[in-house]
Amino acid sequence: MRYHVLAADYDGTLAHDERVDDSTVEALRRLRDSGRKLILVTGRRLEPVLELFPEVSLFHHIVAENGALLFDPTTGEETLLAAPPPPEFAAELTRRGVHRLETGRCIVATWQPFETISLDVIREFEIDLQIIFNKDAVMLLPSGVNKAFGLSKALQRIGFSSHNVVAVGDAENDEAMMRSCGAAAAVDNALPRVKAMADVVLRHPRGKGVEELIDMIIENDLDELRHRPHRQLVLGTRLDGEPFSIASHGESVLVTGGPGGGKSKLAIRVMESLTERGEQCCVVDPEGDYRGLDGSITLGTAERAPDVEEVVGVLESPDDHCVVSFFGIAKDDRPEYFNKLFRALSELRSRTGRPHWIIVDEAHYAAPKDWQPAKMWSGDELAGIIFITAYHDRISPAVLEHVDWIISIxxxxxxxxxxxxxxxxxxxxxxxxxxxxxQHGALAWRRGERYPVWFSRLSPRDEGQRHQHSYYEGVMDEELQFVFRGVDNRMSLATGNLKEFIKTASGIDDETWIHHLKHGDYSTWFRDIIKDPEVADEIATIERNTGLPAKDSREMIADHILKRFKPPW
Structure with missing residues (x-):
């Protein structure tokens, strides 16, 4: 389920002539019974709403005074979200002839044409207030306070992201709220500008329109909105210059290609895009390479596996992103751990719709080919997951069965x-x-479609070397390891990572070291396997200096490796 919360305006949306029809109340009750939450967001003061609408207990929270006041119908608790203007302000408005003036806990409200006088008094008092219009109504509030602001505070209370909210409204003061949410709907009586920015324009006005919207949410969770262009997740640029994007949610992706081809750079850019959009992301990081990316919280070290409950605890906050480092988990133990993590994340997603996307790097370790528990994973559970692997033939058939997109780099x-x-x-x-x-070419194919799509993948903001830390302390695949063979292949000493390379290099005889040095084997390895041309060039310079003693060349190459690849922790 994508949309867990409905945020609805009152006047002109739920209500007609200040009252909510019985059929609309029943529709709200059906939506709540489906497991979703309801939030009323109104420009009105709280007291009139409580008098006019006896069914307020249907709502988990009420945002009143256009975002300045939060009310919990269950406990009766009120929370003022902004400081009110001084009492003298409203008194001065009255003195200047402003009629029909209302004051709430924070809001000062009147009607047109008194906005001009109101602005004059704001300037004279030198207070930080803004004017917000709601058709003919004029609302004076602290700067930054609007329905989007108040709704965000309500969502914090119940632990939901705005991306999992459908907002419905009719007037100017609803726009900020509607823009902040994952989906926006306008009732048929809405202003033209409100209809123009909505994802869904309902066929009926006011409460009947809300009933129509509720039916759509319950029936298919507004599935058609996944493909709205401005909601989609952009991965790159097509050859015709148009964006290449996938649905905002509900699909799974397999990214494959050889080592060093750019798969993880695509994943990093996806994570950057998600954090920019405010969507929650969880990365399964096999070697500790995504640590701290975009302000994410990293759990797990080389010495300690991350606790699954701790991961869920981080992700309970909609604004936090989590990198789950598998660095301290033996490769043979990773499938079992991932299955436990997957189950916990699936439960969290069923409750909250988050994390919105999960990125699983080196997925052939998390879900290997013969891992039987993977057969229990459903397609719905795998939606919103990006699996990355250089070895698609080693990944579980259960994953391949449910993948919607294959992206080959x-x-x-x-x-x-x-x-x-x-x-x-x-x-x-x-x-x-x-x-x-x-440039940065990739080929994407959506299963069932006749033609794949060529596109240039977006580059990460930070083009730093992926795999730096894993190459230093992680276990590299055998075909990637450097093997000291020496003259006439007298030996075969494989190094599982760069740390082992430095240790082995310090212990082998000078003849073997110089043999590989003269043949340029070290720089070739860094250029072709480690995919770090900068370090490769530095090492090549050392290789060309034939007058260097073996001890000095060892130390110089080790120094370059340590500076570039040794993790800071």
Missing amino acids: AEQPEDAIEQCCQLMGDALPSFDRPKIEC
């Missing part, structure tokens, strides 16, 4: 998609190589 991306089709038993799409160069 490889020298021959068609080959990877073809192999995935064979593994999944899908018919091959029609490949058509682009005639122009595609």
